[in-house]
Amino acid sequence: KAGVTQTPRYLIKTRGQQVTLSCSPISGHRSVSWYQQTPGQGLQFLFEYFSETQRNKGNFPGRFSGRQFSNSRSEMNVSTLELGDSALYLCASRLTGDRDEQFFGPGTRLTVL
Amino acid sequence: GQQVMQIPQYQHVQEGEDFTTYCNSSTTLSNIQWYKQRPGGHPVFLIQLVKSGEVKKQKRLTFQFGEAKKNSSLHITATQTTDVGTYFCAGRSMDSSYKLIFGSGTRLLVRP
Numbered sequence: 001k002a003g004v005t006q007t008p009r010y011l012i013k014t015r016g017q018q019v020t021l022s023c024s025p026i027s028g029h030r031s032v033s034w035y036q037q038t039p040g041q042g043l044q045f046l047f048e049y050f051s052e053t054q055r056n057k058g059n060f061p062g063r064f065s066g067r068q069f070s071n072s073r074s075e076m077n078v079s080t081l082e083l084g085d086s087a088l089y090l091c092a093s094r095l096t097g098d099r100d101e102q103f104f105g106p107g108t109r110l111t112v113l
Numbered sequence: 114g115q116q117v118m119q120i121p122q123y124q125h126v127q128e129g130e131d132f133t134t135y136c137n138s139s140t141t142l143s144n145i146q147w148y149k150q151r152p153g154g155h156p157v158f159l160i161q162l163v164k165s166g167e168v169k170k171q172k173r174l175t176f177q178f179g180e181a182k183k184n185s186s187l188h189i190t191a192t193q194t195t196d197v198g199t200y201f202c203a204g205r206s207m208d209s210s211y212k213l214i215f216g217s218g219t220r221l222l223v224r225p
Contacts, residue, residue, distance in 0.1 A: 033213070035215070041217075042201070042215060042216070042217040042218050043156070043201060043203075043215035043218070044215075045212065045213065045214060045215070048212075048213075055211070056210055056211065056212050058212075059114075090155060090156070092156075098163075099161075100144055100146060100161055100205060100213075101146070101158045101161060102146070102148075102156075102158060102203075102213070103158070104148075104155040104156045104157070105155065106154075106155055107155055
């Protein structure tokens with residue numbers, strides 16, 4: 001099976017712009033979660049989607065949003081970018097049920113100038 | 114809200130020495146998971162513990178889940194240079210939110 005894929009892998013934006021990141025989960029996985037990883041803050045949970053519905057949301061401002069499509073692919077959007085949004089954005093998919101293992105994608109490295 | 118604390122932040126060991134990282138949750142967990150992230154890579158799942166007091170082994174790695182299901186540890190015996198990376202615990206909450214919260218990670222460096 002193909003792993004979790006994320007596009008683009010690298011992105012450079014300027015303050016005030018908006019960005020959309022994409023994640024394709026492993027085939028058959030219906031749950032997709034997004035995380036922000038920075039050197040000082042570790043892995044911070046953004047949100048989780050299951051069957052096109054947001055199940056959980058972390059403590060991020062409303063500038064961060066996401067959605068999931070009927071094929072389980074997910075996108076996250078960050079509007080009005082700030083310098084502090086520079087980070088590695090990781091997407092993870094999982095099968096639901098007893099096996100809670102998260103399969104991470106390679107991430108999108110976002111740099112805000 | 115739920116918090117997962119992990120210590121130490123860094124550990125620098127001589128190859129062959131043992132290594133332990135500890136994870137503590139502010140709330141009782143449904144399960145705890147451990148991940149390893151190599152430098153420049155993404156987190157990779159190692160194991161999931163579900164039962165109170167559970168102990169699991171993977172070769173030189175030993176994972177424990179506390180009796181109260183609020184703490185966990187990962188112990189590596191006789192470290193090797195291939196063990197280098199950051200080890201994260203992640204706790205799944207038992208409440209209706211069912212959130213998975215990651216600890217801040219322990220970065221392991223191994224001197225050859």
